[in-house]
Amino acid sequence: MFDALADRFDGIFKRLRGRGRLSDKDVDEVAREIRVALLEADVNVTVVKSFINRVKERARGAEVAKSLSPAQQVIKIVHEELVTTLGGETGKLAMSSKPPTVVMLAGLQGSGKTTAAGKLARHLVADGRKPLLVAADLQRPAAVEQLRVLGQRIDVPVFSEPTDPVKVARAALKEADRTGRNVVILDTAGRLQIDDELMGELRRIRAKVEPDDTLLVVDAMTGQEAVNVAEAFDEAVGLDGVILTKIDGDARGGAALSVKEVVGKPILFAGTGEKLDDFEPFHPDRMASRILGMGDMLTLIEKAEAAFDEEEAAKAEKKLRKGQFTLEDFLDQMQQVRKMGPLQNLVGMMPGLPKEARDAELDESQLGRIEAIIRSMTPEERRNPTVINGSRRLRIARGSGTSTQDVNGMLKQFKMVQQMMRSVAKGKMPRLPVPGR
């Protein structure tokens, strides 16, 4: 995995300590590192160039704030510039004053249009709108069927007919009028931006139904090609916004920056997972942190908010303050955290973790073992593990399908967790231990 940008700068900045201003040479040197970071994040080469120039402009001669190291100062400038570039206009669908509002989705094959259509529909329903899903992808086998199934799951009607995409789109507007649906979501077939015939078809659909929002669906894993795709689609049909899909992986998502720079229109939504409600408004600041490899604390906090219920949190806090933390609490917390998603993703979002921890392969099945061991204990043992003697240990090991060494290991690790918890209760930030071998 990628080291935080700050790590890269370390070497450069060691020499800079004590200086109040960044010289041109310093800025150039730092710019080279930023360039590499952005390229590794798949930001387009051309976009990187213009972006770096903007950063240089701002960094040159910038007063180094007392509270920040020069490295932090530059990273702050880069981060701000990224946020500005990614954000800009606020991301909102344009709604027609005369319903139905028409939203057309377009993009390459496999970018996730059909799934995005379903997710967008669900999002709109939650917003109190009445969407109609339209399957205008008559190309890919079973694409219509896929949309129908999605529609069924979220209880949104799906319209299609075996004619041609332009006709389907027109008929869909009538259908929306007839059935009183106020947003029409057009799922079009995936196409290569160099396929003149299919791009022409997209133009014809646009001309016929005059969408209020034409959205490009882009896979967050896209590389340098993102610029060509965005350029071509924008030229052909005039884009109003972007949906970034599959950001639940570990791609750094530089494509977001590339596309934004070319299209100049907001990135409206991001697809964040397999489920139909894994869809959220796009957050430029988070994406900026991600591109720079700075962790994503905000998302982490939000996930925590969603996974933990208020009451339990209060209870846990109280116990923590008293310095009590038993295996039972440990089990509870572990389950809460697991609700937040795969550990690997969470760890990736945590800023400031030692590199070893970030790079470590998390074996989730280990958590299952911990759970099994704790569950094989009596309530008394969970509250007070010191009572666990040889025969109890054997019983626990048998009950959980592990060995006594495993049980011992678990208890030892738990002791360390307890110690960490105590120092948290005292208001100290304990140091994260690096996983031992």
Next chain:
Amino acid sequence: MSPTLAAVLLIGIFVLAAALIWLGLGLSRRAQRLEEAPPPPEPAEPAEPGGDVAAPPGPPRLRDRMGKTRAALSRSLGALTGRRTIDDEAWDSIEEALLVADVGVTTTSRLLDELRARAATARVDDPEQLVTLLRQEIVDDLSGIDRSLHHAPDGPTVWLFVGVNGTGKTTTIAKLAQREIEGGHAALMAAADTFRAAAADQLTHWAERVGADVVRGQEGADPGSVVFDAVDAAGGRGAGVVLVDTAGRMHTKVNLMEELKKIRRIAERTPGAPQEVLLVIDSTTGQNGLAQARQFAEAVGVTGVVLTKLDGTAKGGVVLAIEVDLGIPVKLIGVGEAAEDLVPFDPAEFAAALFA
């Protein structure tokens, strides 16, 4: 953020930390397991009698199809033509061409370092010759590797297709099935993508089109059982190739990768199977392709890469790092919609296409 939440978050993080500590144990175990485990699929045996080779040499279609992209390509290397000396700008434009092709920063600088050495030895002073040298360098990197698809000497052959969402697994299977059928092998498709809505329908459409058999389960069914039934059915019919279509999954999703391991284990019940585990990668994929290859390889032992959608302007340069750094050969490329557009990977063509 309220203090309560802050506390909760901290606790959460510490449980995570605890999990990390536990890793120590997990890691050493896993390392042990890896050592004990028999090496994943047989290392490609060069065309022995039983393990015949599937890929008939196809026509060099990639270059045919690259016509459209010439214009785009020459943009980055345009700076080279007409130049008399190799100056910084020449090196910059070569670097840019590689980066634009998604070769990645690390591999690009490795290639450039080597190129500098080669250029010095060969006393090259014409910028355009640099490109020729670079192509040769890439071809050298990619040569001498077995890129054939392996069949079982007897009994059913099992090929697993894996990858992230939307790379073209199902379409690749359809094309390959058609080729197998034309080559006289019976083909059976296993619809083990029981997650995506209508994925089995899509596969069934294809099966009907190309004349393959298909085994499918209910939506949401256990993909392992589909694989089991498919291999069983193939065995009953006296062999052929079983092409297993798995659900697209993010390589970062632990539970989904576990599911994939299980699928592989079920395929392994037939001795020698799976003969191939093919990772399907979309050529528009950037540097994340390397992470994908690494994770899938670790989970299910990938034997080859299929690089799809090369008929666009994307170059798929990330496969260079996948092949050189991870040792996973690129076996097939997809350059169009038709079955004959799935062709064997040719390093020379690939290198030429990177900057034609």
